Amino acid sequence: MKLLVVSDIHSNIWALETILSAEKAYDQLCCAGDLVDYGIAPKEVISTLRQKKENSMIVQGNHDRHVVKTYHEHGFRNIAPAMYKWVHYNCERLSNQDISYLSALPLHRFFEADGWHYLMQHQYDEAYGCIETPHQFELYWKSHTPKKYWNAERKRMIFGHSHRQCRHQLATGMEWINPGSVSYRRPDDPDKSAHYACIEHGVLTLKRVPYDxxxxxxxxxxxxxxxxxxxxxxxxxxxxxxxxxxxxxxxxxxxxxxxxxxx
Incomplete structure (x- = not known):
């Protein structure tokens, strides 16, 4: 089985389409949140992912919630130019149906593939913290997954949010991964490519591809x-x-x- 893992698309349809073109053959698309905000094509990103709903798992990110909140509070109308942000730009281009789609996305998903048990969630905490020890991993795993997953021999967590592509192996069969951002890096990383990951027959490969x-x-x-x-x-x-x-x-x-x- 092949999993295509993406995160932090941020309304960047050009980067997303480049990845989908490069990875045409996959069984499951996994998206760890932040579909919108800080990009210019929110409707196109939502439309593309909705078309793949039959073989996709998607969770809600903090920017998705921010766009929903701003939209419902009408906080994007009559904004002075000096205060106008990309979140306002996104809200102006989304419909009630688009907002309902973002609102309905779950905060986490659980699934199994090729002998691995997965928990996917956008972020570990309210900042940019990460799991550093096996004990910390086990506590988080048991507080966020169904009891039937607790004693799984091979456990993986998928996070987004930090825009830093990485794999952290804490013990045999215990790791968390971040596919990186489809759209952009943190300010201390000059790389301009689109980051993502593939997990094929349980084997993880971190990837990146240039885009327009x-x-x-x-x-x-x-x-x-x-x-x-x-x-x-x-x-x-x-x-x-x-x-x-x-x-x-x-x-x-x-x-x-x-x-x-x-x-």
Whole structure:
């Protein structure tokens, strides 16, 4: 059996489609959350994943909840340009049906594949903590999985959230993995590729693939040209999807476009 494991897509349909094109043959798609926010194609990402519902397992991430909360509170309307963020951009492009889909995603999923028992959840704690010891692993496993899974010989947890691709083996048959972010890294990691993982017949392979970052960067350039978004939100995009050296480089000088921006 082949599992395709992704996380932290963040409304980046170009990265997601590149991965799906590279891994056409798989049995189960596993997504560890954060489908939306901090990208420009939330509806397209949701639509793509909904089309794969027959062979996919997806959990809800903190950015998914943030978008849902902002949408329901109408917190994306009449935002001053200096305070306008990508979450507002996402909310404007989603329907009630899209929001209902995100709201209904479970916080965790359990499944078995090729002799391994899995727990998938977006994040370990409310920050960026991780499991460091077998004891810590066992406590978390027993508090988050059905009792029938407690004594499994081979146990894996799948987390997203940190955007750091890794595999932590704490003991034989006891490990947790993070496939990395489909969309972007943390500010201290300059890698620009899309990260994901494959687990085939129980064997884990961490993978990455380059993709077209131009659409995300061009949208940031468009908003910057019209002074229509919070500066730090734009700086993030010029770093993640452009060539800025840090996520807080000064924004480039861009001549304002003649046409009024449609926001």
């Amino acid at each position: 970052r131009t659409p995300q960067l061009e949208e940031a350039r468009r908003y910057h040209a019209h002074h229509a978004m919070m500066e730090t939100e734009l700086q993030d995009f010029f770093f993640f999807f452009g060539s800025a050296e840090t996520s807080r480089d000064p924004l480039p000088i861009i001549e304002k476009e003649s046409k009024r921006i449609n926001i």
